[in-house]
Amino acid sequence: xxxxxxxxxxxxxxxxxxxxxxxxxxxxxxxxxxxxxxxxxxxxxxxxxxxxxxxxxxxxxxxxxxxxxxxxxxxxxxxxxxxxxxxxxxxxxxxxxxxxxxxxxxxxxxxxxxxxxxxxxxxxxxxxxxxxxxxxxxxxxxxxxxxxxxxxxxxxxxxxxxxxxxxxxx
DNA sequence: CCCTGATTCGC
DNA sequence: GCGAATCAGG
Numbered sequence: 001x002x003x004x005x006x007x008x009x010x011x012x013x014x015x016x017x018x019x020x021x022x023x024x025x026x027x028x029x030x031x032x033x034x035x036x037x038x039x040x041x042x043x044x045x046x047x048x049x050x051x052x053x054x055x056x057x058x059x060x061x062x063x064x065x066x067x068x069x070x071x072x073x074x075x076x077x078x079x080x081x082x083x084x085x086x087x088x089x090x091x092x093x094x095x096x097x098x099x100x101x102x103x104x105x106x107x108x109x110x111x112x113x114x115x116x117x118x119x120x121x122x123x124x125x126x127x128x129x130x131x132x133x134x135x136x137x138x139x140x141x142x143x144x145x146x147x148x149x150x151x152x153x154x155x156x157x158x159x160x161x162x163x164x165x166x167x168x169x170x
Numbered sequence: 171c172c173c174t175g176a177t178t179c180g181c
Numbered sequence: 182g183c184g185a186a187t188c189a190g191g
Contacts (some may be wrong), residue, residue: 004182004183005182005183022173022174022175023174023175024173024174034184035184035185036174036175037184037185037186038183038184038185039184040174040175040176040177040184041177041182041183041184041185042182042183042184043175044175044176044177045182045183049175049176050175
């Protein structure tokens with residue numbers, strides 16, 4: 001079932017793409033068994049590319065890839081694709097960020113000192129990631145976290161308690 | 171593992 | 182021209 005790129009669909013594609021929709025989103029909306037690959041392929045063929053990135057900005061030209069290798073030797077010199085200078089992209093919508101986290105760790109990776117508790121707090125991939133930062137007793141953790149970190153083998157009935165105590169620190 | 175776009179190349 | 186496969190990255 002090859003829907004083919006009718007003017008309609010191409011128009012919709014352009015619109016949605018320029019709107020900032022992701023390829024997969026557009027593929028869904030166009031329906032008709034169009035995959036995101038198809039969308040991306042078409043987009044490139046149309047010469048559209050690069051725009052405000054909605055969610056996961058996978059910037060182009062981040063790295064040169066060896067390209068795909070399936071069968072047949074590369075005999076094609078491959079014409080120069082397209083020299084894209086940095087174009088002024090549409091201003092990305094800036095959603096306001098509310099709320100400040102409530103009392104995260106007191107130390108960041110930058111301020112974490114030698115004798116500060118290195119118990120991680122929060123998602124390490126988050127900018128809000130921090131460390132406990134309290135006085136480290138002997139090891140790298142403060143007393144409280146050391147207890148959690150160095151839990152001896154669970155005793156009977158200790159599971160729930162551990163789970164509860166862990167929860168407190170996460 | 172989810173997602174993103176980019177690229178190549180057999181069809 | 183088309184798009185699956187593959188890649189690279191967040």
